[in-house]
Structures are given as C-alpha cells and as structure tokens.
Amino acid sequence: MSLKKKDRLVDTALRLFCRYGYRATGIETILTEAGVAKMTMYNHFGSKEALILAALEKRDEEHIAWLASETQTRAGAPEDGLLALFDTLDAWFAGDEFHGCPFLKASGEFDDHDDPVHRAALAHKGRLLALIRELAEAAGAPDPARTAGEIYMLVEGATVVAQLTGDRSTAARAKQAAEVLLAAG
C-alpha cells in the first residue's frame, strides 16, 4: 500500500524537520528513519521541497483541528474559549515532542516571502488567526478582529518563548496577560 509509506515518510520528515530544522535534516536521514527507499520517496514527492510542503500541509490540518477541539473541550462556556486556548498551548508546550512551532521555524529558514514554504507557513498562521477570531466572536468580544489580533500576538510570543527557554510556565503567564486584555474588552 502506498499510503503507509507515504504517510510514514511525511510523519518522519516532520518530526525530524521540527527537531533539527529543515536544511539541517538530510533526505538520507529521513529515509533511514522511515525505512523507505530513496526512489520511493522521489516517486511520491518530486523534491525535498515537495516533502517539506506535504509535511507542513498535514501538520497544518492536524494542528489547527487539535487546537480547536482541545480548546473546545477545555472551555466550559463559549466565553472561556480564548482563555482555554492557552491551556491547550500549555499542553502542547509540555509535550515531549515540542520543539517550537514548525511553521515559525520554516518561515525563519525560508525568509523569502515568495518562497512556497514561507507561503505555507503564512497560510497556516492565517488559519490560526481565523480560529482565534472565531473564539473571540463566540466569546462575544466587542471588537473580535482587534481582540483576535492581540491574542494571536500573545500566542506567537508564548510559543517562541516556550521554545527558546523551555520554561513550563510560559503558557500560564501568557494566559494571565490574556485575562487582562479580555477584561478590558
């Protein structure tokens, strides 16, 4: 079955990309770890860049869906959605596999705004912002767009700081700041 190999390839690639970086991770390493022959990979994906894009695409869907559902189950009432998001972040940061946001890392390594990888990262962040905006609207924020923008920036800040320092209290402290922002409307 082709899907098994293809999926394992994408999963392994994403894990290694996330941990060691996109340029630092060689094709050979991915192939060895995934247990897949080189030509199999080059038949499924025409290039390393295509594999990167496939990995990011899968991660995009999965991560947004996970954030949404996890936040929804954590939030008791719709008004708590935005704050519950930071509890979800806390769970994310606390995981063993956490090595920062793969999209932020990608945008850092592929700085050119025309680069497909950068565009993929940008698109993901657009979806993240949209999710936050939905949460803001559900919470009945008076200015959802503005609130979402503020919370989003806090989310990115927390993500970066968590990866940089490894501090486990990062999400909780960001949540405190978010409480202040939301209380002010």
Next chain:
Amino acid sequence: MSLKKKDRLVDTALRLFCRYGYRATGIETILTEAGVAKMTMYNHFGSKEALILAALEKRDEEHIAWLASETQTRAGAPEDGLLALFDTLDAWFAGDEFHGCPFLKASGEFDDHDDPVHRAALAHKGRLLALIRELAEAAGAPDPARTAGEIYMLVEGATVVAQLTGDRSTAARAKQAAEVLLAAG
C-alpha cells in the same frame, strides 16, 4: 590592520545569516561578499560556529544598546518607556534590512539547548527581558517582573509576526495591546 577585516567579516556574516539563515549561508559566500580570503577568516575564527557566535555577540551589544537609547529618546517621561519601546520596534521593523530577529532564527535552527548558539540567543533574550524590566521599574509598575514578562512576550510575538507577514502595522497593534496591559497595572 586586522580589525577592519575582522569587523567586515562579522558584519557581512551577520547580514547574510539574518537574510538567508545560518546553515543556508556558506562560508564561501560570506568571504566573497566581504572580500576576504578564506585563510584570513580561519585565522580569526577557528570555525563557522565561532563566526556565528562572534556575529551574534556583536549584534547582541549593538541591538540592546540601540533599543535602550532609541527608546529613551522617544519616551518623553519615564512612564512612557514601555510604550515607546514599541515605537522603537516599529522603526526596527520598517527598516529595509529587517528579516526578523537573528536570535530567534538562531534558536530555531540550533534547537538543542546545550548548543552554544542557542545559549547565545537565550542570553540575548535575557538581556532584552532585563531591559524591559528596567523600563517597567522606571515607569513605576506595581509588579515590574510580571509586567516585564507580559510585555516581553508581546515584543517577541510582534517580532515574529512582523517577520512572517511583513505587516507594517504590527508594532502599532502590539502597542495597543501593551497600553491595555499597562493600564491594568
């Protein structure tokens, strides 16, 4: 004189690292752009990593000093220091050379917390947090440590978003959020 070559090497290296990434930038490219022979570089710096560290060290001093002085001149009163910081950020983001924070990029590419490059990035961010805390204390914040932590996260978020999207209004929007945070004490 050795200082001229050494300095130009460090400046060129930092500029290219910032734009194309650390791993993506080859030694040869730096040497060509700086107009320096290979052996000259390897006499000054024993390795590429040493050059990276030297570039980050210089950037660390310069950037912290620039942030501090620029913010001080922009702030009318000591109470405005924290808000003026975001005006400084705005000026930084608006520059042609802006390609994100080189330390965030470094920490993304060198994820291992024991890596000297990652440690250098962490140390810089510690100094940035210290600067923000000084501003918070000067502004008479009731809980300077907490306020500084919140503002710092906002700063990192704004920096990342500015690099990712290229949006020129990022710093201004972060400033709006900071106003809310500061008004709440």
Next chain:
DNA sequence: GCGAAACCGGACAAAACGGTATAGTATAGT
C-alpha cells in the same frame, strides 16, 4: 496464479559543504 505497480538497495553523479595546506604578497614597526 498472473500481471502490474510499488518498492528496495545500492551505485552513481555533480555540486556544495567546512576546513586545510602552501606559496607568495603587502604592510606595518623598528
């Protein structure tokens, strides 16, 4: 069981990588 498609493993290519060796030139200070 048969044919086709997927897969394997290893050899191979061409370029780029970080780093070294060497031989020779420019430029100081004394």
Next chain:
DNA sequence: ACTATACTATACCGTTTTGTCCGGTTTCGC
C-alpha cells in the same frame, strides 16, 4: 633595509548534499 605579521590566491581534502538510474524483489488486484 629587515623582519614579523596580516593577508591573498589557489589548489586540495574528505564529507555531505540533493537527485538519478537500474536490476531485482515484494505485494496487490484481479
């Protein structure tokens, strides 16, 4: 003028990079 030092230019080393080619094997649908 002499000498120490900084620097240059080029060739080279071994490794690693992405990507290709190929002959043989496994696996799957029918």
